[in-house]
Amino acid sequence: MLVKMQMTMMMTLAMLAGIALADGEILSEEIGENLLLNLSCDDGEYLNIESARYWAPHSFMGLCTDQHDAFEKTSNHCNLKGSCSINTSPGSFFGDPCWGAWKKLAVSYICQTCDEGELFVERVGCQEVPAVIQVLPQVLPQVLPPVQPYRNDNRCGPKFPLGDGSASQCNPGRCCSRQGRCTNKTKQCKVKGRK
Incomplete structure (x- = not known):
């Protein structure tokens, strides 16, 4: 007291x-x-x-x-x-x-x-x-893989953007059709600038 x-x-x-x-x-x-x-x-x-x-x-x-x-x-x-x-x-x-x-x-x-x-x-x-948490901001950019320009649903082009707003692309060996689908049929993809 x-x-x-x-x-x-x-x-x-x-x-x-x-x-x-x-x-x-x-x-x-x-x-x-x-x-x-x-x-x-x-x-x-x-x-x-x-x-x-x-x-x-x-x-x-x-x-x-x-x-x-x-x-x-x-x-x-x-x-x-x-x-x-x-x-x-x-x-x-x-x-x-x-x-x-x-x-x-x-x-x-x-x-x-x-x-x-x-x-x-x-x-x-x-x-x-x-x-570990204190150094995380410096380490994360070196550890995380780069963001892939592909979508999981086989959609592509500017009508189907990625999370960052950029146009999505197809996996290598495939091309993007006019309808925004990834395909192996190159006739559907004969449009300039489509990957």
């Missing part, structure tokens, strides 16, 4: 001083009740909640207390995601720590990135990318 209090105090002091405890800048959002708080990071980054407080700043004679598990609930809901939303309506996400009083939510967070050679997986975190 003492360690948790010390960590919370350290994060609060760092937040007030504007010091980042991790690899990103500490960002803060504060909104009133009955609203939707949207937290988000850039592509490839993920949320790390530093602090969260849900409370009634103007409670009757100061009798109301903070929602004590606001940090835990917010962390569980948002950490390791690229973005998250929190409903601040009383009784929804946090419950209602002070019935009848207007409440606020304040959240401080960091958008973190993975180290080089790691890939971010939502709700899991940074995962090491196997070396």
Whole structure:
């Protein structure tokens, strides 16, 4: 318990001083009740909640207390995601720590990135990318065979293009007829430019 209090105090002091405890800048959002708080990071980054407080700043004679598990609930809901939303309506996400009083939510967070050679997986975190996958883009063009200009259905010519849009051809020793069929009958293929 003492360690948790010390960590919370350290994060609060760092937040007030504007010091980042991790690899990103500490960002803060504060909104009133009955609203939707949207937290988000850039592509490839993920949320790390530093602090969260849900409370009634103007409670009757100061009798109301903070929602004590606001940090835990917010962390569980948002950490390791690229973005998250929190409903601040009383009784929804946090419950209602002070019935009848207007409440606020304040959240401080960091958008973190993975180290080089790691890939971010939502709700899991940074995962090491196997070396095979890292070199795949350089190796694939050398390993893959060239695309053949033939179709499997014996159709050919510009009316029957390949996947890349170019005109298909017939296998060697065959020619393309006027009807777009591959054939051995050369009389049907005596048209200029047909292969």
